[in-house]
Amino acid sequence: MKKMFLMFVYFYLCFCCLMGVFGDEVKSVSVMEGDSLTLHTDIKLQRDDVIMWRFGPQEARIARINKEKNYISIYDDVLDGRFRDRLQVNNQTGDLTITNITTQHTGDYKINIKGNRETSYRFNVTVYARLSVPVISRVSPQCSSSSSSSSSNCLLLCSVMNVRDVSLSWYKGNSLLSSISVSDLNIRLSLSLEVEYQDTNTYRCVLNNPITNKTQHLNITHLCQTCSDKTGVIISAYLLS
Structure with a gap:
């Protein structure tokens, strides 16, 4: 009985580890065109973490942080340059900010964190165009005298x-x-x-x-x-x- 219990605990822990690696949390975010949007990770980065931000169905990389080397890379020329001069990343939190956002930036964003553990999160962003008065x-x-x-x-x-x-x-x-x-x-x-x-x-x-x-x-x-x-x-x- 004790052996079966230990095996159950072992497989449960393995399952939890796999979920930590492959199980993405998804957060939906809405924003108006022209505003700035910050995608918050709400995590505490470790000094040996490597953080990668990706966008879209092809998961094109748009930003990378290497905490150990204290180095930030911005890939804002990808996807026809739609992110050019719009991206900022926080080296302490891993948060991604998109300034002057447009409807072209609607889509899925994924952050992958590798270090002592591997974690990933997803954000589904919808950008709405500014409305005009109807x-x-x-x-x-013209009015007629007919009834x-x-x-x-x-x-x-x-x-x-x-x-x-x-x-x-x-x-x-x-x-x-x-x-x-x-x-x-x-x-x-x-x-x-x-x-x-x-x-x-x-x-x-x-x-x-x-x-x-x-x-x-x-x-x-x-x-x-x-x-x-x-x-x-x-x-x-x-x-x-």
Whole structure:
């Protein structure tokens, strides 16, 4: 029984050692384009450690620290120079800082530490482009004296250009009326709203990503003319490529 217990302890310790070498922790980080991002290791480096930072699916090396020789190497010309003049590493902590970050720096970062032990950590970084304020415009024709529904309502369009990983939404007060999302880039994202000419409610169009948002408030008096006293709001949404 004692022998079996010792064997169990031995294999358990071996398993833990293997996990320390091959088991990567993954931390997700989000940041806005133009900001500086520091990837913190939260570890205490030893004087004989060698630290290597890598990026992307090919794990291209971007920085290296040799603690024993007190030497730092920055490989900022890799990957078409996207990291050029943007990388800083802390010789004491191994932390990596990316300055003036862009959407090209979205991806997986890996730090590998070798010395008396081998440890690795991964960071999944998402860089969001800065948002512009959405534009509200009128797309319906001039007011008609007809009593039909199409002529008694004002059709509006809220639009943004060249957006990625965002949602565009119409709100009536604090209530969500409609929303549309997109993950691609280089497209026009539009969301329409049909209101009455004499509607006195407050409306706003909001563009947002997981970090921030931009809001445009609707001025019905400015964009629409008075045509009828009918009530109601009709919502529709579509994506224009």
